Amino acid sequence: MNPVELARPEIRSLQPYSSARMEAADGSIWLNANESPWPPFASTADWNRYPDPQPAALVARLSGLYGVGRDELLAGRGSDEGIDLLVRAFCTAGRDAILVSPPTFGMYAVCARVQGAGVVEAPLRRDFSLNVDALLAAMTPAVKLVFVCAPNNPSGAGVPRAAVLRIAAALAGRALLVVDEAYAEFADPDAAGSIAAEIGRHANLVVLRTLSKAWGLAGARVGALLADARVVALLRKLMPPYPLPAPCVDIALRTLTVQGEQATRERIAIVRAERERMADALARIRCVREVLPSQANFLCVRFHDAAAAGAALHRAGVVVRDVRHYPMLGDALRISIGTPDENDRVLDVLRAMPTVEPATDAAACREVRA
Numbered sequence: 001m002n003p004v005e006l007a008r009p010e011i012r013s014l015q016p017y018s019s020a021r022m023e024a025a026d027g028s029i030w031l032n033a034n035e036s037p038w039p040p041f042a043s044t045a046d047w048n049r050y051p052d053p054q055p056a057a058l059v060a061r062l063s064g065l066y067g068v069g070r071d072e073l074l075a076g077r078g079s080d081e082g083i084d085l086l087v088r089a090f091c092t093a094g095r096d097a098i099l100v101s102p103p104t105f106g107m108y109a110v111c112a113r114v115q116g117a118g119v120v121e122a123p124l125r126r127d128f129s130l131n132v133d134a135l136l137a138a139m140t141p142a143v144k145l146v147f148v149c150a151p152n153n154p155s156g157a158g159v160p161r162a163a164v165l166r167i168a169a170a171l172a173g174r175a176l177l178v179v180d181e182a183y184a185e186f187a188d189p190d191a192a193g194s195i196a197a198e199i200g201r202h203a204n205l206v207v208l209r210t211l212s213k214a215w216g217l218a219g220a221r222v223g224a225l226l227a228d229a230r231v232v233a234l235l236r237k238l239m240p241p242y243p244l245p246a247p248c249v250d251i252a253l254r255t256l257t258v259q260g261e262q263a264t265r266e267r268i269a270i271v272r273a274e275r276e277r278m279a280d281a282l283a284r285i286r287c288v289r290e291v292l293p294s295q296a297n298f299l300c301v302r303f304h305d306a307a308a309a310g311a312a313l314h315r316a317g318v319v320v321r322d323v324r325h326y327p328m329l330g331d332a333l334r335i336s337i338g339t340p341d342e343n344d345r346v347l348d349v350l351r352a353m354p355t356v357e358p359a360t361d362a363a364a365c366r367e368v369r370a
């Protein structure tokens with residue numbers, strides 16, 4: 001089945017805006033887009049010109065990196081833009097829905113709510129593994145998009161390939177499966193690896209990648225959506241005319257060189273080694289209840305008193321993510337892997353915290369109630 005048949009009818013029939021840059025033929029004097037004829041004051045680059053809507057060099061490099069065809073890739077402002085485009089293209093307000101497995105990345109549900117789409121939940125198991133049976137049982141005809149975050153944020157757990165493929169097959173003709181691989185570079189190669197190679201076999205499979213994490217380019221906002229070429233063509237229709245700023249494309253291309261890739265690989269190796277060192281060290285600190293296994297560049301850590309741990313870190317100038325509002329993580333903080341020195345600082349602060357015995361826990365509860 002053509003996956004685009006699941007999209008909103010008005011988007012399928014939409015006549016997209018045709019920009020000057022898209023209509024441009026060859027020429028040497030450009031007077032078609034009301035641009036300034038001079039480069040900006042602060043640069044000699046041709047940033048006075050509107051950028052290519054899908055910069056050819058960037059699309060070529062990213063499609064090579066991720067192993068898909070150029071027509072199977074949509075470059076955009078981080079993977080966040082891909083999430084938003086998918087929800088707007090596939091979910092009719094007031095009628096359709098997305099499906100998520102909490103605790104997971106919050107943007108899926110936020111984009112759905114902005115669009116007026118429903119959010120169906122199939123929670124992770126108590127061990128934070130994806131519950132494929134529960135997910136498939138929660139499916140309704142309204143669900144057009146199923147989001148799976150692999151590895152998952154904020155738990156850090158990887159998702160087995162077999163589970164992803166089973167979901168993709170079960171959803172064929174009913175919904176798209178969107179696999180968010182924001183942290184795929186940090187996963188064990190044998191445990192994970194990208195699922196993007198399966199797009200040719202599963203027309204309803206969409207993969208999100210980003211340069212924000214492993215490539216160190218969160219500030220540039222560059223990501224890619226990988227999907228069946230018909231899905232990519234549909235999403236291009238509702239994307240703004242010039243999504244990618246030229247300076248951002250420039251820095252992305254200079255990062256995606258052979259040398260850049262080598263440097264990135266070395267940094268990923270450091271992060272992975274530090275992740276294992278931190279997981280071991282944290283698990284031996286008294287105030288820590290549990291360190292969840294992670295395939296990403298962060299650790300989700302459960303504390304006897306997460307508020308106190310967060311406050312102690314904050315007093316030392318260390319900012320971590322409070323994830324206590326997520327289901328099953330009411331006692332947890334999410335700690336990104338930093339440089340070895342930064343990680344040592346986290347350990348120093350937490351080691352210096354007073355022991356919290358169960359009895360003290362009870363006393364603290366009584367205090368709160370009083």
Ligand SMILES: *Cc1c(COP(=O)(O)O)cnc(C)c1O
Nearest residue numbers: 078079080105153182210212223
């Ligand atoms: C950080 C993150 C992203 C990346 O978003 P960008 O818009 O590419 O910066 C996507 N998904 C998840 C789960 C993330 O944690």
